[in-house]
Amino acid sequence: MQQDVPVPPIYEWSNRAGGKPLDPQLDGLVRDIIGKVADKWTMLILEALNDHGTLRFTDVGRKVGEISQKMLTKTLRQMEADGLVHRTVHPVIPPHVDYSLTPMGRSLGGAFCGVWLWVEEHHAAIEASRKAFAQRNGAA
Amino acid sequence: MQQDVPVPPIYEWSNRAGGKPLDPQLDGLVRDIIGKVADKWTMLILEALNDHGTLRFTDVGRKVGEISQKMLTKTLRQMEADGLVHRTVHPVIPPHVDYSLTPMGRSLGGAFCGVWLWVEEHHAAIEASRKAFAQRNGAA
DNA sequence: CTGGATCCGGTTTGATACTG
DNA sequence: CAGTATCAAACCGGATCCAG
Numbered sequence: 336m337q338q339d340v341p342v343p344p345i346y347e348w349s350n351r352a353g354g355k356p357l358d359p360q361l362d363g364l365v366r367d368i369i370g371k372v373a374d375k376w377t378m379l380i381l382e383a384l385n386d387h388g389t390l391r392f393t394d395v396g397r398k399v400g401e402i403s404q405k406m407l408t409k410t411l412r413q414m415e416a417d418g419l420v421h422r423t424v425h426p427v428i429p430p431h432v433d434y435s436l437t438p439m440g441r442s443l444g445g446a447f448c449g450v451w452l453w454v455e456e457h458h459a460a461i462e463a464s465r466k467a468f469a470q471r472n473g474a475a
Numbered sequence: 476m477q478q479d480v481p482v483p484p485i486y487e488w489s490n491r492a493g494g495k496p497l498d499p500q501l502d503g504l505v506r507d508i509i510g511k512v513a514d515k516w517t518m519l520i521l522e523a524l525n526d527h528g529t530l531r532f533t534d535v536g537r538k539v540g541e542i543s544q545k546m547l548t549k550t551l552r553q554m555e556a557d558g559l560v561h562r563t564v565h566p567v568i569p570p571h572v573d574y575s576l577t578p579m580g581r582s583l584g585g586a587f588c589g590v591w592l593w594v595e596e597h598h599a600a601i602e603a604s605r606k607a608f609a610q611r612n613g614a615a
Numbered sequence: 616c617t618g619g620a621t622c623c624g625g626t627t628t629g630a631t632a633c634t635g
Numbered sequence: 636c637a638g639t640a641t642c643a644a645a646c647c648g649g650a651t652c653c654a655g
Contacts, residue, residue: 361598366540368594368601370515378513379506392637400506403629408638418604429636430635439597439604446593453586454508457579458501461508464558464579532617543648548618569616570655620653627646634639 371417376402376410378447381436384420385444389435419443511557516542516550518587521576524560525584529575559583 371377376399383398384390390398396407411434414420419440425431436444511517516539523538524530530538536547551574554560559580565571576584 364598364602365594366519368598369518372590372594373513373515373518375510375513378509404638405630406628409628416605416608417601418608424637428635430638432637439600442597443590443593446589449586449589450512450583453583454505454512457582458504458508460579461557462504465556468556468558543650544618545648549647564617567616568655570618572617616655618654621651623649625647625649627644629644630642632639632641635637 368417371413372443374410376406377414377419378450380407380410380414381419381440381444381447382451384434384436385441389433392432392434395434414440508557511553512583514550516546517554517559518590520547520550520554521559521580521584521587522591524574524576525581529573532572532574535574554580 379399379402380395383395387394387398392407392411395411396402396404399407411420411422415422418437421435421437421440423433423435425433519539519542520535523535527534527538532547532551535551536542536544539547542550551560551562555562558577561575561577561580563573563575565573
């Protein structure tokens with residue numbers, strides 16, 4: 336494990352699934368959450384809302400970029416069920432629905448911050464690695 | 476590895492996609508990386524390797540849990556191409572292949588640490604939120 | 616043991632059309 | 636505008652066979 340991590344008292348990540356027997360039920364839940372949270376659209380929507388505070392349905396899609404309204408709806412609903420986003424329906428015509436992050440959603444955004452920074456930092460290295468890999472294999 | 480990228484001080488997350496015009500190409504790459512990195516299996520494998528240092532093919536699958544051999548192979552290959560894992564083939568019989576994280580892979584593990592902690596912290600709240608949501612909707 | 620290749624069924628996703 | 640309904644395509648996973 337990494338030893339240069341100055342995070343002794345807190346729950347160590349190596350502790351989580353190290354060799355420790357977790358409740359199979361809890362493990363299942365955690366796994367399920369990971370599966371949903373570690374989702375491309377979830378991350379992008381999370382970021383869009385974290386950035387802009389409150390957005391309407393269509394605007395979320397615009398900020399996210401290339402997303403079908405089906406996935407937008409589905410992901411938004413999932414996030415709402417998980418308590419990550421708050422959905423406000425204004426009963427007017429035409430319909431007006433606002434989405435914003437809940438405090439929990441914002442905290443998840445903060446947790447993902449490290450990942451975003453990582454991507455920013457390493458995208459060049461990844462690109463290089465991919466090229467090298469393609470050459471090693473594809474162009475044997 | 477990573478280079479002299481002109482990443483000023485600390486890239487603020489709200490700064491990343493705030494209203495700043497990024498290179499569309501760079502944005503596409505970042506989006507692609509997010510799509511791969513924010514993957515259930517990638518995260519799980521990353522954790523397994525981060526935990527155990529070096530694992531053989533079959534052992535990675537065992538540590539990850541419920542993963543098909545197809546997905547294991549596929550994800551491992553992708554991670555290798557991206558420079559996250561190092562694949563060592565020992566030319567013996569029977570074959571022996573070791574997988575371990577590269578420095579970049581370990582750093583990604585560190586970046587995800589915050590997400591793991593977040594899940595540990597909030598899984599109960601999520602569960603509660605889901606129940607409440609189900610009741611608001613399903614059991615109207 | 617470590618995979619690649621393939622068939623096959625179930626799930627997810629995307630594009631499009633339609634509604635209130 | 637904010638979705639839902641529908642159909643087709645892509646993907647995932649299991650099982651199996653095969654090769655080194």
